[in-house]
Amino acid sequence: NAGVTQTPKFQVLKTGQSMTLQCAQDMNHNSMYWYRQDPGMGLRLIYYSASEGTTDKGEVPNGYNVSRLNKREFSLRLESAAPSQTSVYFCASSLRGWTDTQYFGPGTRLTVL
Amino acid sequence: AQSVTQLDSQVPVFEEAPVELRCNYSSSVSVYLFWYVQYPNQGLQLLLKYLSGSTLVESINGFEAEFNKSQTSFHLRKPSVHISDTAEYFCAVSDHWDGGSQGNLIFGKGTKLSVKP
Numbered sequence: 023n024a025g026v027t028q029t030p031k032f033q034v035l036k037t038g039q040s041m042t043l044q045c046a047q048d049m050n051h052n053s054m055y056w057y058r059q060d061p062g063m064g065l066r067l068i069y070y071s072a073s074e075g076t077t078d079k080g081e082v083p084n085g086y087n088v089s090r091l092n093k094r095e096f097s098l099r100l101e102s103a104a105p106s107q108t109s110v111y112f113c114a115s116s117l118r119g120w121t122d123t124q125y126f127g128p129g130t131r132l133t134v135l
Numbered sequence: 136a137q138s139v140t141q142l143d144s145q146v147p148v149f150e151e152a153p154v155e156l157r158c159n160y161s162s163s164v165s166v167y168l169f170w171y172v173q174y175p176n177q178g179l180q181l182l183l184k185y186l187s188g189s190t191l192v193e194s195i196n197g198f199e200a201e202f203n204k205s206q207t208s209f210h211l212r213k214p215s216v217h218i219s220d221t222a223e224y225f226c227a228v229s230d231h232w233d234g235g236s237q238g239n240l241i242f243g244k245g246t247k248l249s250v251k252p
Contacts, residue, residue: 026178062144062245063244064225064242065179065225065242066242067239067240080239081239112178112179114178114179120167120229120239121167121186121229123181123184124171124240126178126179126180127178128178129177129178
């Protein structure tokens with residue numbers, strides 16, 4: 023039982039490049055989330071998926087797109103990376119709602135030069 | 136709109152001393168409150184949460200938090216800390232129970248607890 027896995031763990035991009043961050047969970051959870059963590063800013067929600075087939079914007083969605091590929095997988099895409107997107111990205115999942123415990127992956131540290 | 140304020144960005148304490156990490160929230164409706172912990176180079180883990188019932192909630196490793204509606208606070212306390220408690224602690228609030236397209240989980244900016252020998 024791996025929980026929530028994320029790939030890659032580290033990534034360096036040049037401005038304008040694109041990439042996809044992958045996330046998968048094996049807990050049969052319905053809801054999945056993407057957050058970014060910046061020093062002194064806490065976690066901010068980028069996008070979430072309340073259930074398979076649905077996605078909604080969070081607090082900071084600009085510059086990102088997501089795909090809920092199936093119940094297990096939720097990917098985050100940066101179409102044209104900018105230095106402001108340098109951050110640590112966390113994927114999380116929960117059984118159903120906002121009051122259920124969220125289980126976090128180990129994170130992806132992204133640097134955009 | 137919801138918001139969460141963690142009043143201290145860093146809290147240094149000596150081992151075996153008591154500690155309190157402060158959290159205040161604002162919300163116009165019923166709230167559900169959480170404390171998450173992040174150990175170095177890891178993702179966040181739930182420490183404890185308040186959904187309803189007793190206003191005092193406890194974790195398995197000796198932390199406790201009390202929901203105080205009149206003061207809109209959910210402070211985290213431990214009577215005697217260990218070196219292994221060194222981590223960053225995040226308070227979070229939600230005002231929606233279900234998982235629909237409404238709602239959010241808002242995190243505070245975090246408090247770094249540093250336990251010294």
